[in-house]
Every structure is written in structure tokens, then in C-alpha cells.
Amino acid sequence: MGRHRSSPYAAWWFVAFAVAVIACVSAAITLTVRQSGGDSGGLAGSNLGGIEHTAPAVAAPGCRRVVRVVTAASFAPVLASIAPGLASAADCVELQVTITDGRSAAGKVSQLGADVWIPDDTAWVATAPSDLLAPTGAAGSGTVLATTPIYMVSDKGTGKRIDQAGQSWLGLTGLLAPGSGVRLTVPDPAGSGDGLVAAGDVGESVWLDKGMDASAEALATVFSVTRSVFGTDVAIPNRAGEVGLITERALLRHLGVLGGMELRSGRDRAAMLRYTWLPTAAAVSETKRTAALQRLLAALTGGAADSALGAAGLRAPTGGPPPSAPANRLPALPKTPFPVLAPHHVEHVFATWYSRDRRADLLAVVDVSGSMADPVPGTKTPLMSLVQDGCRRISQLLPDDARFGLWEFGSQLAPPRDYRVLLPTDEMTPKHRKAVASAVDSLVARPTGTGLYDTILAAYTEATRLYRPGIAIQVLVFTDGRNQDDPGSLQLTQLSDQLATVMGKSPPVALTVVVFGSEQQAKDIERAVKPVNGYVEAVSSAAAVTAVFVHVVAGGLHGR
Numbered sequence: 001m002g003r004h005r006s007s008p009y010a011a012w013w014f015v016a017f018a019v020a021v022i023a024c025v026s027a028a029i030t031l032t033v034r035q036s037g038g039d040s041g042g043l044a045g046s047n048l049g050g051i052e053h054t055a056p057a058v059a060a061p062g063c064r065r066v067v068r069v070v071t072a073a074s075f076a077p078v079l080a081s082i083a084p085g086l087a088s089a090a091d092c093v094e095l096q097v098t099i100t101d102g103r104s105a106a107g108k109v110s111q112l113g114a115d116v117w118i119p120d121d122t123a124w125v126a127t128a129p130s131d132l133l134a135p136t137g138a139a140g141s142g143t144v145l146a147t148t149p150i151y152m153v154s155d156k157g158t159g160k161r162i163d164q165a166g167q168s169w170l171g172l173t174g175l176l177a178p179g180s181g182v183r184l185t186v187p188d189p190a191g192s193g194d195g196l197v198a199a200g201d202v203g204e205s206v207w208l209d210k211g212m213d214a215s216a217e218a219l220a221t222v223f224s225v226t227r228s229v230f231g232t233d234v235a236i237p238n239r240a241g242e243v244g245l246i247t248e249r250a251l252l253r254h255l256g257v258l259g260g261m262e263l264r265s266g267r268d269r270a271a272m273l274r275y276t277w278l279p280t281a282a283a284v285s286e287t288k289r290t291a292a293l294q295r296l297l298a299a300l301t302g303g304a305a306d307s308a309l310g311a312a313g314l315r316a317p318t319g320g321p322p323p324s325a326p327a328n329r330l331p332a333l334p335k336t337p338f339p340v341l342a343p344h345h346v347e348h349v350f351a352t353w354y355s356r357d358r359r360a361d362l363l364a365v366v367d368v369s370g371s372m373a374d375p376v377p378g379t380k381t382p383l384m385s386l387v388q389d390g391c392r393r394i395s396q397l398l399p400d401d402a403r404f405g406l407w408e409f410g411s412q413l414a415p416p417r418d419y420r421v422l423l424p425t426d427e428m429t430p431k432h433r434k435a436v437a438s439a440v441d442s443l444v445a446r447p448t449g450t451g452l453y454d455t456i457l458a459a460y461t462e463a464t465r466l467y468r469p470g471i472a473i474q475v476l477v478f479t480d481g482r483n484q485d486d487p488g489s490l491q492l493t494q495l496s497d498q499l500a501t502v503m504g505k506s507p508p509v510a511l512t513v514v515v516f517g518s519e520q521q522a523k524d525i526e527r528a529v530k531p532v533n534g535y536v537e538a539v540s541s542a543a544a545v546t547a548v549f550v551h552v553v554a555g556g557l558h559g560r
Helices: 008-025 076-088 102-112 122-127 156-164 169-175 193-210 212-223 248-252 287-301 305-311 343-353 383-397 430-441 452-466 492-504 519-532 542-553
Strands: 032-035 051-056 066-071 094-100 116-118 143-154 183-187 226-229 242-247 262-264 272-279 360-367 403-414 417-427 472-479 510-516 535-539
Touching: 066 076, 066 102, 066 287, 076 094, 076 287, 076 305, 094 102, 102 116, 102 122, 122 193, 122 272, 122 343, 143 156, 143 193, 143 248, 143 287, 156 169, 156 242, 156 262, 169 193, 183 193, 193 212, 193 242, 193 272, 193 343, 212 343, 212 542, 242 248, 272 287, 287 305, 360 383, 360 417, 360 452, 360 542, 383 403, 383 430, 383 542, 403 430, 403 452, 417 430, 417 452, 452 472, 452 492, 452 510, 452 519, 492 519, 510 519, 510 542, 519 535, 535 542
Parallel strands: 066 094, 066 116, 183 226, 183 242, 360 403, 360 472, 472 510, 510 535
Antiparallel strands: 032 051, 051 094, 116 272, 143 242, 143 262, 143 272, 403 417
């Protein structure tokens, strides 16, 4: 998918906005802008994300208390508005503000030794090192300072289709599929909360309804019919059938160019950005820095801040639309918002949009015992066929610098071992991709027992040998869950003990075991792999089998 070209109008608006911020702050400030590189290749691209401006928010000669703030560009006008009052009071505070949006912001907080970070959504916490931010509650950490909802913007005909699908986020997600005629446009998820939350809540609507694996698969499908916009561009639809996900803050500045487009909020949940107060751990460890932070927080949460928020196009945490919102133009919001995107949910978005986030090594280990030839209940499709399709999907999603290997296993399949290496783990070069296709085609159910426990141990041990520093590695085992007809096999307790021994001497390896059809067997295996933090999932339908393979790549490689 090609990069969306900035329109002259959008470029003019950004310059005007920058000039306005400068005017509010100080006539002597020089604003510098640096935009990180990125692309719209999604499942074939990468982006660190973000736009950065650096400037002190106000000069306060003689004021000894300075608060260093890293914030989103859309919140900077609020700080500019309250800064003069903070600087002139008896207990004065000078603000030094760095404006950085998106995925690079947490790194800037660390680099500058900032006192507080005010990103445009709480979900960005997922991108910060675990020791960077103060615990929730410390010096007000986690306080939501402002919000802005996200609306669906479309032509009338597409809006009618959304209504027929329930006028919900879940209904919209169901419409977004190749050949449906409905497409999506969103801001770059790595660039700002506008994109991260928009894309994330599309996936969240499915996660809340059908679970984690289905959400990962839905996002991958949605991405295939999505146009991403970059920099300061707004995700305004540019053709019939396209649905733009746009924040209220951005809409208020662009209502004049929407023409006859319709707005919807979704009846199931409200999609919402939450501007959040996040002091750093270093700042709250010092009494003087904490006192200055409390002074700033009081200014941002007091009634005087409401006018500054409204002028910036933002809502107070419990307030209604900004004063600039035209009457009867914005749809009412449902009472229940989507939850803040958890770290693993954020990883789903990034792994879907940017191939670099899928750079990992994967060893797939497939059960070829006789039961794998049985049809999945409710279908005529053998379980093995679904597993083959899943392996093919994995090979399509992994980037070129990822590594993939494939084993098959069954009792005494390659004496004295229960497993056979069909494809050594190697980088996804064109030659290796071709070999993957041949290896997957060769998977066939055989009249043999399972040999599950010995194979799990062998695969985990092999993955520790294959580990590359800085690259995630995972073992994916797909099985019917029964360790049967395997003389001399490890018992569950022995498997648990030996996995623990291997882990104690090895680098980190993720282990996922997918068990088809037997929840009790899944629970038994879960106890056995607990020492290595293994994840076990029981699936029982054709759709669940397909989804779990997508999830392994589009999120599952990054922890849970």
C-alpha cells in the first residue's frame, strides 16, 4: 500500500498550528520539527513512529523549580495556556516541554531524564521500560487529564451498511474484508494515539466478543483493506466505501471539508484517547521534584484547565464536547468506553502493521498421529488440513529476516526419537520459503501414537540452542493432546522437571502448546510447562485453529 501524500490543506494547517503554539508560548522560541521515517507496508513494513518538536513552554527568569515535560503535540497548547500562571505565582514552576508523539516518546522521556510524560493515551505505557515510570498512584500517576473520542466517518451508503451491521465497532470490523467494498483508513498507529487506539479498538471489539486469537486474525484481515495516513494527515475517506477513524479533536478542525459525510460513534463501546499523567520514577523519588509535579498536576486538574482543554479541542475527563463543537453534528457516545489497550493488545497492533515487530524465530512442531486425519467436528475438513493452512499463513506473515523450522512427531516416528525434522530452522529467504511450502505439503497423519511429552522437551531444548541474542524465539506445538502408545515416554512430572532444568541453563524461549479438543489434557500440559511459563490453549473449532496460527505471529511471539 502506498504512502498517503499530504494535501496542501493539511500542510497549511500544521504550519498554522505550529505558529499558534509558538505565539501562545513565547515570541522568541524557535520550533524545530523532526519526523521519524515510516511506511504503510503494514504486514511488510516498519515504523518507529512519531513527530518531535523541542521548545521550552515558557521562560521564567529567577524561578528555580523546573518541570521537564514530554507530551503529545495535541496536548502542548494546554501546557502553553497554563504555563504563564505557573511561572508568575509565588510558588512558581517553569515548564520545559519536549513534544514527541508516538512510539518514540518513551525513549525521549528516558533520554531527557524528564519529570513527567503526558502522552495522548495511557496505552503508550506499554512502550516504556518497566523502571521508567512511577507506580500507579504515586504523585498522581495514571490520572487521566483529558479525553477525545474517535468517530467513524463515511459516505451515506457505507454508513447505512454500518447501521445494518449493528452500528457497532464489532459490526464495522465484520464488514472490513477483501471483496466487501468497505475499507478503512486510520492514522499511522506508531505515530500517535489517534492511530494506535483506532486500530487497537477495532481489534478490541473482537477480543471482547471472541477472544485473543480471533482478534489477531481479525486485525490481519482488516489491515489488508486499510489505508494508513502519516504525519499530520487526517484519516478522511477519499472514496466511497472507505471509513475513516478520526478523533473528535481532529474532526473539529476539519468539519468544513467533510461535506455530506456521516459520523458514527458505535453503539457497543466508545473508542477514546486518554491523555494521561505519568511522572517518572526518578522524579517522584525526590521531594523537591515531586512538589513541583504536584503544582503542575493541580493546575491541569483544576477547573481553570477546562477552558485550556476546550480551546485545544479536548474534553475534560468527565466533560462533554469542547465549546467549538457544533450543535447536533457529533453523535452521542455510549456510556461504556473500550478499556485501555493492554501491552499485549498494543503488540497485536504493531505486529500487524509493521513487519519488524514480527521478526522472530519460530519452530513449529506438528502432531501426525492418526487422529489428525479425523475431520473437525461440524466440517468435512481433516484437522491436518487446517494445520497445514495455518503453517502456510505463518510463512506468509514472517518477514525475510525471521527464521522458521518445521518438525513432525508421533510415537517412535524416527527411532529412537518421536520427532522428525522436516525443515531445519533458517531465515525466510525465497529458497527457504519454497522449502517451507514443500515441507508443509508433506505433513500427513500416520498410524502412530503421539509421543508428545518427549517431543515438547526436545523442541524446547533445540530452541535454546537456536536462540539469537535480541531476537524472540518460540516453539509452537500443535497436538491432539494425548501422550499415548509411546513406550518409555516421559511422565508429566518428569517433563516439568526437565523443562525447568533446561530453562535454568538457557536463554529465554517462549513455548506455546495448542491442544485440539481436550480441555482436561490442556490443563494437564499447562501444569507441566508452567516452570518455563509455557502457554497452553485448547481449541475446538475450525475457526479457532486458523486464528491461533495467525495469533502466534501477529502478537503471540511477544509475550502475553
